[in-house]
Amino acid sequence: MTYNPLDEVKHSHITLVRVSEGTSETINQLGEYNGLIYISSGTGYLQSGREERKLVEGKSYVFTRESKLISSSSQLFHVYILFWHKSDTEFAFLSSVRLAKQVPAKVTPLWKEALSLQGRKSYSEICRFKSIIWELLSMLTESSKVDEMDEIIENMRNHLVKPYKVCKLAAKANMNPTSFTRAFKKKVGISPKDFLIRERIRVAKELMVQNKGITIKEVALKIGMQDEFYFSRLFKQKVGYPPTVYMKRAEERIAIVSQMFLQDHLLSLGIQPVAAPAYPTIYSTSGGIPRYLEKDLVGTRLLNAEKAFQPDEIMQTLPDRILKTTLHNGETQSVLLSHEQKVEHISFKANWNEYLREIARILRKESRVDNIEREIEILENTVRDQLCPLTKRGNWAVIWVRNNEIRLYGYKDHALLDLLYQKLGFNPHPNLPKSGYKVISVEQLVYLQCDKLLILWSHERDVWKLAQSKEWKMMKAVKDNEVYFPNSKNWDPWGPLGRKKMLIEFANTFQKSKVKLY
Incomplete structure (x- = not known):
């Protein structure tokens, strides 16, 4: 049987996807392939089912099913993709290795060259194509101190209950404690200790807003603090008031189903919603909301208002009441019919303060409006x-x-x-x-x-x-x-x-x- 080098590459191919602001592109539509994506420019999200991963310029990610690339960048979102058939095990290792961040200027020329060689028939061109693919993978799996630091930061975020010592964190990064602390502070802006406190306070806010009936002691334990009184003192020191007061902001659990930022009105009345709308492509650097709302909405579940609201996602927050305005998309008007007893319908208003007065009336906060x-x-x-x-x-x-x-x-x-x-x-x-x-x-x-x-x-x-x-x-x-x-x-x-x-x-x-x- 004659050897054909094309057999080596027929199960894999690469492509460049360009996604403009506010749009999306479906990839791997039949789910026959696995793939690696590299973000050459811009930022966005990879949506697979109900899972969403933020995509950052210079980073690589692996996907295994039909997915959607969503641009959250004001510039054109450029994504290179290496596909390989699910039956091909050549690149299977990519699912289990750490992928390094590489600046686009360094690797984008290789992607472009591989694209230009793809589909060529000569042995030398096929060999060069394969060589470039492996050169790319070598670079994208190359560990660096930056990647190690990113992994340490992510690990601290995901395992807040663990006790962390700077000397052990430094050892993971192959650095001495002084150099590690200096590098950490340069990257994050604060020391490892302050970062851990900040993240614990952030998660504590989420727990208090999203978990109906949770106690201060339970919150403290879930973020790695055994002493609830120490937690309360620390929370008050960092936030300005004790956790008991913070919990009262969401005592009546209000969800907002609207394409307007009615959470602004709620916060001005001293109430934090358990769910509220967001626009991730417009406010891509602040979680989908204007930056001035970011701090006060820690713990609120942000609902993507750029697509149809999902009733399950809203009801998972266990709202006592839902404030709903008329939505632009006709097909989503009945999204909460099965929970109609909880819904307060707010009609269109011409002025901002008319919304404020209506919301205050519903929530019996009229006394605050005049001031x-x-x-x-x-x-x-x-x-x-x-x-x-x-x-x-x-x-x-x-x-x-x-x-x-x-x-x-x-x-x-x-x-x-x-x-x-x-x-x-x-x-x-x-x-x-x-x-x-x-x-x-x-x-x-x-x-x-x-x-x-x-x-x-x-x-x-x-x-x-x-x-x-x-x-x-x-x-x-x-x-x-x-x-x-x-x-x-x-x-x-x-x-x-x-x-x-x-x-x-x-x-x-x-x-x-x-x-x-x-």
Whole structure:
């Protein structure tokens, strides 16, 4: 029988998958292959069934069934994949070895070369293809001190009940205790001891929010502390109040089923929800929520609002009550019909404080609302007076520059636009849409001839790309150097906490956000 070297490679192949922001790509659709993926650029998630793994640039991961690549990156998500048939044992070892992090500049050229050689017929090209695959695997399984440190950190997170000594951790990393502590602090920002305390406090919060009826003693034991009184003192020292007070924040267990951040309203009323919506592709660096909510929602189960809500995931949090707004996707409207007795339906409201008042009424917290509204109103008036000389001269337009479109916003029926035009005194261009937004071309933006332009929520790369067009330089606001581009990625004034955060940042940074984009 004649030997054919193609038989060596026919059960394996490589591919490059490109996933744009907010989209996904299904891989291994029939489940016939195992695979190794390498993240060449961007960040995202690998979803297999109900399991989700975060994907980080420079890292490799193994999968064994049909999966979905989800981009959470504002840049194009590049993923190289090595597939091998389940019947092939050549690469089976990858499932049981530690995969090293390698910078894309070092390994991406090899992936590209392998792709160019794939499917070639000559012996030399087939041998070169196989050689590159094994060279890649050699690099991706090469241990380093960085990988050892990552493994130690992950192990500490996953085994908080174990007593850790710096000398033993250092030995695992083949370092002396002083060098290890220095390297650990450089990587994490705090010492190993402080990191362990921080992680134990974080998990304690999760346990108190997610486990109905759990005691302080049980929480302490589950995070490796035998003395509940020491735990209580430590918790109060780090958080600012004792665990008994923290537990009362979620005493009535509230789940939010909405595509709005109603958790902002709840937190302002002193209540932490057991479940709340998140947008992992929009807020990819802070767990799917604006950064200002991150600290106060430790322990809350974050529900992916970019896809249909799963009733089982919500009910696993054992909510006493569910606050639900109308959802955008018609097929998910009846998602909780079997638990209708627990659901409080909240209709669409035009203003942020109408949601606050409705939620406060449902939860009998009306006494807190007036003070919250008064504080926000005082802040709005202060910022309006501060910016009045700038906002009253000339007419304004607000745009969001996205990867493949420009959105021109109207002047009402949107929390942020109402804040700008109704509360802070910005003078709207007469030809803006009345409400919502419309997608326009750069030529239409030029034709608008606004005096001043405010760019919100946009990625720098997309804005600079737009600014390279010849049409951009013809805009009146650009010619007059009246383009403002503040760091607004976390601005969401639909709730009192987000509104307050935005107003403070707006007052401090807006006048400095003027940029020359030409």
